[in-house]
Amino acid sequence: MNGLTGTGALARLALRRDRALIPVWVAVLGLLPVVLAVSFADLYPTATERQEFFATSARDGTFTALYGPLRGSSLGELITWRAGFLPVVVGLISLLVVIRHTRAEEEAGRRELVGATVVGRHAGLAAALAVTCAADLAVALVVTITLIGKDLPAAGSLALGMQLAAAGWVFAAVGAVAAQVTTGAGGARGIGAAVLGAAYAARIAGDRGDSPGWAWLSWLSPIGLVQRIHPYGAQRWWLLAPVATVVAVLVGVAVGLAARRDLGAGLLPDRPGRAGATPALRSPLAVAWRLHRGLFAAWIAGFALLGAVFGGVANGVGDLVGDNPTLRDVFTRLGGRSAIVDAYLASVMSIMAMIAAGYAIQAVLRLRVEETGGRAEPILATAVGRLRWAAGHLLIAALGPGIALLTAGAVTGLVYGLSSGDVGRELPHAVRLAAGQLPAVAVLAAIAVTLFGLLPRLCAMSWAALSACVLLGLVGAGAGASHWLLDVSPFTHTTGASGGSVSAVALAVLTLLAAALAAAGLAGLRRRDIPAS
Known part of the structure; x- marks a missing residue:
């Protein structure tokens, strides 16, 4: 052989x-x-x-x-x-x-x-x-x-x-x-x-x-x-x-x-750990944080870098538009009655929100990795319940992408504010735009929770859902897709008003949808086999 x-x-x-x-x-x-x-x-x-x-x-x-x-x-x-x-x-x-x-x-x-x-x-x-x-x-x-x-x-x-x-x-x-x-x-x-x-x-x-x-x-x-x-x-x-x-x-x-x-x-040998766990590792949340902390730091650093880059680009958006009426109309329509740069910042936050949704899905699916790797069963064999075990990972999956996205918004607003000379306006404005994207990120994370709880063998389909949103966001409008198809993506409802205000009703509906999907997934987790057959 x-x-x-x-x-x-x-x-x-x-x-x-x-x-x-x-x-x-x-x-x-x-x-x-x-x-x-x-x-x-x-x-x-x-x-x-x-x-x-x-x-x-x-x-x-x-x-x-x-x-x-x-x-x-x-x-x-x-x-x-x-x-x-x-x-x-x-x-x-x-x-x-x-x-x-x-x-x-x-x-x-x-x-x-x-x-x-x-x-x-x-x-x-x-x-x-x-x-x-x-x-x-x-x-x-x-x-x-x-x-x-x-x-x-x-x-x-x-x-x-x-x-x-x-x-x-x-x-x-x-x-x-x-x-x-x-x-x-x-x-x-x-x-x-x-x-x-x-x-x-x-x-x-x-x-x-x-x-x-x-x-x-x-x-x-x-x-x-x-x-x-x-x-x-x-x-x-x-x-x-x-x-x-x-x-x-x-x-x-x-x-x-x-x-x-x-x-x-x-090639690199494993570093031996402590013989016994420290008090900081004696809860499911602490264990989850230990597993996620490296990923969390990497994503925060990456989002801060993206924010610096996009904030630096913002100051030149007006020059790129120049006298081209078509391009000016596109950016103006993206931002409603807001300024062209505000519309650009809003579209940038939508892109970064899609990236943050990828982080959220990755964090949620860590539960599936722990389950298939055989590390969930020893924990669940103790007094720790399924929901308590899952809650530690889901809390980080909720807070991590949110902090990363808000960091990106803060850095974007700070860099652009410093270049434009108006930090007092641009910093909070960019943070608000980033915060408005959080319900859409929550929906994608909740889809991953639903699949993990109800159809664990199909967890990878949560990436397909994100890919569909990216495709609709980047390709749909340019390809002339109908409004009902574009509305399938939650990011359509958090970016429709771009530089202006986003509908509070849309944000509330997305938040409730995310909560319902997550609840369905957790209900399924309580009843299914671990590990799933």
Whole structure:
């Protein structure tokens, strides 16, 4: 039996487990560039308007940090620039999926059971990489086909798709290495996310450096490297060769490490803990906090950074609008009778609320991880009841995203207020906009609670609900979706008035809906088997 025996069977198993995740992943990321194409074509229909946009945006350092340098004014180049953050998203999803099917399987004990059958040592790693890379390639194909359908050059469309796929392949390999380093999936995710963050930071430093001597940092970053393919410009296809080399080296390192470690072990040994629990760990809430605190700190820091970036961009929104009446009308309609910048801030808070909903879902589903990992039963065998055990995690799932979102609002308002000279107005205004999004976040978290309590095997569908909201928010309006379909997303009701006031009735209804969904989930938890069969 060789090391790859059983790879096909494990790949089919991975596809079955991710049968809801992968189609959503491919559809959302694959369709976003064509949505950008429609948006730019509507807002800047003439070459002159696109040239004016290019002249303004290319000088904006904050936009360069977000998306990379803007190198031309053609429709394809504008799409490529505006999609500059997509390689980061594709990379993040890719490394998380690889870790899910490698280290997380070992941590849960399933890899040991599978390994007792006719399965090679490296089959699990090979299957995870094959499935992930195939999904990245599917994203590239969707991008290529849809952009060609919008009459964009075929070669450039294919190059843009391959740019995204190449970023995904690099960080899938990063996830494969990270999975060999630690004994826990959480640690592997942290290492992978840190590498991704460092790559993004290096790209920013290289693109925004005051001296040309900083450009080498961007060339060293996988994100910066794939963005230099220039899909609708120079089309540097040869850059795929160093990307492939990096992927091959990382996969080779991962295979070498996997061959030299014991199953379940990692390159970094576990740190022994205390022989006995401290008084601070003698309640379900304290245990939940111990499990969530690292994630909480990471999300708070990330939201503060996003707030600083979006707050810095806000001061230049008026300049970007310029004399374009179409764009001015879009921003004004988003904010009702409010100012253009207020409408921009409101739309930014809606985007950050969707990200916060992802944090809320992740925190809720920690309950399912504890259940399937066999750590819930010992706790429930004591005097701790099911609802008390769940309450600790749900309290953090409620407070954590709320604090993160309010932090983002405060930092956004502070940064923009300092640049505009009116902190007294902008800081509380941005915080109010962030607070208005909390009921929508609560609804998504409550959907996760409902699935956990009533249909635990379908918990992953809570991510599908969030993906649908993101798709409706980013694509629905531009695609001309009907109002009743847009109203399915709770974020429609917390952003409809944007810069102005949000309906108190809508917020109350969303809050009651979240409470009802959560109550149904907790009622189901009291009655079902643990662990669920």
